């Protein structure tokens with residue numbers, strides 16, 4: 001892990017193994033952040049990330065039955081869905097989440113308007129095996145950044161490096177499993193009245209009704225053309241996740257609820273009560289890159305105390321943080 005200004009401030013980057021997934025534990029340097037325990041874990045298998053607060057509590061959900069062993073992605077944290085979100089010609093959510101990524105020690109310049117941030121760069125490129133199922137050369141650079149307040153930012157840069165002159169097309173999502181205290185006490189702000197594709201109804205298009213998105217049964221929706229800021233209010237804990245995104249017009253909201261939870265071998269029967277996936281995504285309008293072109297998509301997560309007024313959560317205050 002390095003800071004944007006200098007690598008000499010590296011405080012901790014430890015590699016350990018949990019089964020066969022290499023895991024890096026990155027902790028912010030004390031001089032950059034007071035609570036030095038805020039941090040994230042990165043799994044090179046899938047380029048997957050988990051995220052903790054200053055009390056070492058997981059802010060992202062990790063399944064109680066998660067399997068830390070290939071070939072499947074770890075059920076939790078943030079997984080990368082590329083080059084396909086959902087079902088299609090490739091395995092569900094694409095192959096990037098089932099590949100070993102490398103640390104990129106020499107990334108090309110990365111324009112950023114902020115300093116004093118700790119980051120690590122991962123890279124994924126075409127393998128011989130993947131060329132058979134998706135015949136395109138690409139460079140996928142994933143920068144994982146921890147902001148001074150402990151915010152977690154993921155920036156993906158995907159470049160078409162085909163030498164045969166061919167374009168390629170992909171869909172994408174940051175499959176983000178948020179840890180929530182009690183799903184029945186969670187409310188999402190920023191998606192109400194929007195159109196969505198319902199994954200439970202063959203992606204039929206609907207318009208969200210009502211002024212609050214709450215949860216009392218299975219949900220699997222792709223909200224379209226969403227705002228760049230979405231708030232997820234954990235009423236029980238009086239804490240709000242604020243998700244900001246850029247280059248990713250859609251947002252997926254998923255919870256399998258009890259029956260599907262029981263059917264998933266790597267998901268605890270009651271885990272659905274403590275998880276909500278809200279995923280910055282690009283699904284409805286796939287991205288096409290010509291050779292030499294690059295696409296960028298960013299998701300940033302922060303945690304703030306929820307505003308609480310007369311028994312009602314105030315979405316405007318949560319969103320203005």
Ligand code: BG6
Pocket residue numbers: 086092093175199220221252253254277279
């Ligand atoms: C969500 C999708 O992103 O991921 C759901 O919207 C899917 O349709 C879920 O069921 C989990 O997918 P997987 O492949 O990780 O079990």
